[in-house]
Amino acid sequence: MPESLGTIELLARELGRAFQPLRTRLAGGDAINLLAELGLRFPPQLAANSQFTAALASGANAASDLPALILDLIASAEAENVQQILHDAQQIIAKVETLISAIDTIGTTLHDVGPALPGMIAAEVQDFATHLPTMLLDYVVSTYLESYYPTVYNTLALIGIAERTPQAGGGDAAHPPFLQRRINLGQISSLLQSPQDVVRTIYGWGDDAVFTGALLLTRVHQFLASLAVPAILRPPSGPDPITLELLIFKLRPKTDIAPKGLELILDFRFPAAFRVSIPFFQPGWTLEAAADVEFDTALSAIIQPPLSVNIVPPAATTLQGDTHLALRGASPTAGQPFRVFGKQDGTRFEATSISAGDGVPGLDRVQRVPVRQAKLYVHDRIWFAPVGMVSDPSIFCSTLPTKLFT
Numbered sequence: 001m002p003e004s005l006g007t008i009e010l011l012a013r014e015l016g017r018a019f020q021p022l023r024t025r026l027a028g029g030d031a032i033n034l035l036a037e038l039g040l041r042f043p044p045q046l047a048a049n050s051q052f053t054a055a056l057a058s059g060a061n062a063a064s065d066l067p068a069l070i071l072d073l074i075a076s077a078e079a080e081n082v083q084q085i086l087h088d089a090q091q092i093i094a095k096v097e098t099l100i101s102a103i104d105t106i107g108t109t110l111h112d113v114g115p116a117l118p119g120m121i122a123a124e125v126q127d128f129a130t131h132l133p134t135m136l137l138d139y140v141v142s143t144y145l146e147s148y149y150p151t152v153y154n155t156l157a158l159i160g161i162a163e164r165t166p167q168a169g170g171g172d173a174a175h176p177p178f179l180q181r182r183i184n185l186g187q188i189s190s191l192l193q194s195p196q197d198v199v200r201t202i203y204g205w206g207d208d209a210v211f212t213g214a215l216l217l218t219r220v221h222q223f224l225a226s227l228a229v230p231a232i233l234r235p236p237s238g239p240d241p242i243t244l245e246l247l248i249f250k251l252r253p254k255t256d257i258a259p260k261g262l263e264l265i266l267d268f269r270f271p272a273a274f275r276v277s278i279p280f281f282q283p284g285w286t287l288e289a290a291a292d293v294e295f296d297t298a299l300s301a302i303i304q305p306p307l308s309v310n311i312v313p314p315a316a317t318t319l320q321g322d323t324h325l326a327l328r329g330a331s332p333t334a335g336q337p338f339r340v341f342g343k344q345d346g347t348r349f350e351a352t353s354i355s356a357g358d359g360v361p362g363l364d365r366v367q368r369v370p371v372r373q374a375k376l377y378v379h380d381r382i383w384f385a386p387v388g389m390v391s392d393p394s395i396f397c398s399t400l401p402t403k404l405f406t
Contacts, residue, residue: 213253
């Protein structure tokens, strides 16, 4: 899309996107389930109440034009029609304003008719209705960011501006489990004034009576996941606390110290039998490494409030066993030669396989070079190298006529 949308126009488009799902649910007769997702399930009689259905219809009608208006704005941007872009943006903003007003009306109507519904507690319904506009706006903004900009949402969650907290409910039909969503814009000023107090309030960082580290690691994991970083969050298991793992790093709560903090571990650990094979520049060549040795040690850092870091060196480790490193070349077609060096139409050395290495199992010396079915081509003549295991590469030179090197 051409970069024809200014700040206001972009805001209008995103507002339309944010409120479109709400319009769909209000118009689709899903209001009862929507309210249940906010924490209170009403009986079916609410959907039959004429005052409430009229308020819902008002909200749905207010947002009914949003999809078409968003498409109009996009089309105007693609056509680079500046005047039409401004007009479409103003239309979207006006519709969103009408929808917000309709949400207030829904809350007021629910406050009036809800207490008389069977099985409902009047004071609870009135409190719910009073906060309904705020809860709906938080729901709209949160679900919009979760869907369109998950990294932004999880960044806001990490610093306490966005919250998503599972609630167990009350154990009856009117109080189902739900996911409470909140947008705390007031947190922005608190972050600017005293970020340390914000972290203490959200995570208990610096408050040993509250801090467990679970919420902090959970939100860090969600943030990393939104960036497609392959981090793993392992739940507590026996004596092991909740742990966030990323490659060779582990982050977990450290609660046996004062003040409580975090432990970051750089974990160097290899199993007793370790093998790896890596392509080495040219097709057919691989670099192979192996270790018949167990190595287990770690470097850790203790992080404590407000932000002190102490490095804990690893314990002394004895390393025993064998390590192997080899460079191997082989034809991708079994039994067929491949070119070790030289040009295909000139002087070249071919073999079906060749390897060289230090400490490779089955080899006695560094100089031991196994070669299979080797041929040397010089000026269309074929010189055969010894077939089988060649312990000394200088044998190749001693088997060739001296005229090849003059």
